[in-house]
Amino acid sequence: MERVGAKCRLLLAVGAWLLLLAGLGPPILHPVPPVAAQAAPIRVPILAYHAVDASASTYSVTAEQLDEQCRWLVENGYTAITLGQFWAAVTEGAVLPPNPVLLTNDDGWSSTVLFAEILARYGMVGTYFVNNTSPLPPDQIAALSLRGGVHAHTASHANLTGLAYEGQLAEIAGNKTHIEQITGQPVTFLAWPFGETNEGAVQAAAAAGIVGAFGLGGTAAQVGALDPYRIPRIIVGSSDDLASFATKVAWH
Numbered sequence: 001m002e003r004v005g006a007k008c009r010l011l012l013a014v015g016a017w018l019l020l021l022a023g024l025g026p027p028i029l030h031p032v033p034p035v036a037a038q039a040a041p042i043r044v045p046i047l048a049y050h051a052v053d054a055s056a057s058t059y060s061v062t063a064e065q066l067d068e069q070c071r072w073l074v075e076n077g078y079t080a081i082t083l084g085q086f087w088a089a090v091t092e093g094a095v096l097p098p099n100p101v102l103l104t105n106d107d108g109w110s111s112t113v114l115f116a117e118i119l120a121r122y123g124m125v126g127t128y129f130v131n132n133t134s135p136l137p138p139d140q141i142a143a144l145s146l147r148g149g150v151h152a153h154t155a156s157h158a159n160l161t162g163l164a165y166e167g168q169l170a171e172i173a174g175n176k177t178h179i180e181q182i183t184g185q186p187v188t189f190l191a192w193p194f195g196e197t198n199e200g201a202v203q204a205a206a207a208a209g210i211v212g213a214f215g216l217g218g219t220a221a222q223v224g225a226l227d228p229y230r231i232p233r234i235i236v237g238s239s240d241d242l243a244s245f246a247t248k249v250a251w252h
């Protein structure tokens, strides 16, 4: 053993000298692993809107509020991204524009058309989560799919936590098929009605082909630190003036 060890040491020494002569430096060092720069996680405020009206509901905004919010976003350097862009960043590390923001709209109220028109004034796209019970005619739902995208919100806006698995699956799959038939586009995302979900609903969504799902409430999404079936959204409602809106977008 000792002789074999000595022979090995001799070979190593010869090898080291050969490398030194070749200008490669000593072969045995204590390498310091490169310290990867810890990039700050990319923050994407995902805004959750509902109806556009003057009802002063917690979940609605007036057309004037939405218009000034869109203007504020543009003037402050935000870029409305599509859900596809967001997901490419989450799953593939795709680069997002500076100050990305995702504007979402739930329920498919008839005022959703006005919502899309106001966004279009500022060159912005939206993401629409629509139930089978939406009053929007199919051609308007199809038009929304060209202004960002239309995704699932369950067939009847059911609180999925009150259903057994088969019911959860029927609500999600029936809605997904309904929208896909109207838009001709794959439906792979969902917003939980009332923001409510549970483990069975997540499994049902995954079984139906949903890859990501959004809650209702919370702070900005941190790309790289997301539960794909519980992605937070920031609620915007009638009580938001421009100052509170700006705070939500920039800091929450």
Ligand SMILES: [Zn+2]
Pocket (backbone or CB within 6 Å): 106, 107, 153, 157, 193, 194
């Ligand atoms: Zn809803």
